[in-house]
Amino acid sequence: MIRLENVSKTYFTEKGAFQAVTAMNLSVEEGDIYGIIGFSGAGKSTLLRMINLLERPTHGKVIVDGKDLTSLSPRELRRVRQSIGMIFQHFHLLSNRTVAENVEFALEISKIGKKERQERVQELLHVVGLESKASSYPSRLSGGQKQRVAIARALANRPKVLLCDEPTSALDPQTTTSILSLLQEINRIYKVTILLVTHEMEVVKTICNKVAVMENGHLIEELHLADKPISVKSYLGQILLADPNGKRIREEAAYV
Numbered sequence: 001m002i003r004l005e006n007v008s009k010t011y012f013t014e015k016g017a018f019q020a021v022t023a024m025n026l027s028v029e030e031g032d033i034y035g036i037i038g039f040s041g042a043g044k045s046t047l048l049r050m051i052n053l054l055e056r057p058t059h060g061k062v063i064v065d066g067k068d069l070t071s072l073s074p075r076e077l078r079r080v081r082q083s084i085g086m087i088f089q090h091f092h093l094l095s096n097r098t099v100a101e102n103v104e105f106a107l108e109i110s111k112i113g114k115k116e117r118q119e120r121v122q123e124l125l126h127v128v129g130l131e132s133k134a135s136s137y138p139s140r141l142s143g144g145q146k147q148r149v150a151i152a153r154a155l156a157n158r159p160k161v162l163l164c165d166e167p168t169s170a171l172d173p174q175t176t177t178s179i180l181s182l183l184q185e186i187n188r189i190y191k192v193t194i195l196l197v198t199h200e201m202e203v204v205k206t207i208c209n210k211v212a213v214m215e216n217g218h219l220i221e222e223l224h225l226a227d228k229p230i231s232v233k234s235y236l237g238q239i240l241l242a243d244p245n246g247k248r249i250r251e252e253a254a255y256v
């Protein structure tokens with residue numbers, strides 16, 4: 001479903017060039033819930049954002065559903081992007097639109113007719129359990145509810161892939177659990193392939209079947225979590241697995 005071939009990203013700033021991702025190869029199969037984990041600054045978000053070309057790779061190919069996105073025209077890319085939904089740590093909802101209007105917005109952009117838009121919004125708000133909040137504005141919602149709206153909006157155009165950038169990092173543990181269950185349900189009902197960036201192994205262990213461990217822009221190793229026992233070779237992979245809540249990661253990251 002998704003293949004990254006020798007993908008690198010260099011940022012050019014006033015301070016000079018900085019290589020955030022180096023020659024990464026990754027293969028995500030249809031139906032996977034695929035985690036990307038590592039310390040802060042490892043390049044996880046950069047990698048995720050290259051999958052819908054929010055960041056354009058400096059080198060390499062990004063192949064989604066058989067198409068090399070790096071070779072598409074802007075128009076073709078806009079169309080393909082509709083099949084790739086995305087959610088973020090801080091939700092990014094439109095504050096001047098209601099819950100229903102936030103979800104509908106994605107359908108307006110794809111020029112879907114009004115009747116179909118409204119039916120789809122109803123269905124999605126039902127799936128994320130927010131029918132009663134359709135007319136509320138985002139400022140009146142909890143963090144978990146805001147993420148549910150963002151998920152409904154990301155699913156509006158029936159994407160094949162959902163990219164999740166630290167989707168639970170701004171949420172308390174109980175809300176995190178409910179959002180992760182929702183993502184799992186969406187993966188099952190809609191057969192959406194999910195890629196999820198996180199710094200917490202607990203999140204990965206709860207819903208992912210595979211995880212890529214990243215450090216300093218490199219893929220350190222890939223773990224198949226369905227295997228028992230899980231085979232872990234890298235030191236970083238062992239730390240992450242032994243410390244599912246990421247406490248030690250945060251301590252070590254603060255120390256270095």
Ligand SMILES: Nc1ncnc2c1ncn2[C@@H]1O[C@H](COP(=O)(O)OP(=O)(O)OP(=O)(O)O)[C@@H](O)[C@H]1O
Nearest residue numbers: 011013018020038039040041042043044045046047
């Ligand atoms: N637009 C940019 N311009 C310059 N440098 C950037 C840019 N975006 C990210 N970086 C740098 O690239 C590196 C990787 O950043 P990235 O956000 O991908 O890491 P991450 O693993 O997602 O970490 P975090 O969880 O802290 O966001 C960091 O050192 C960051 O400062």
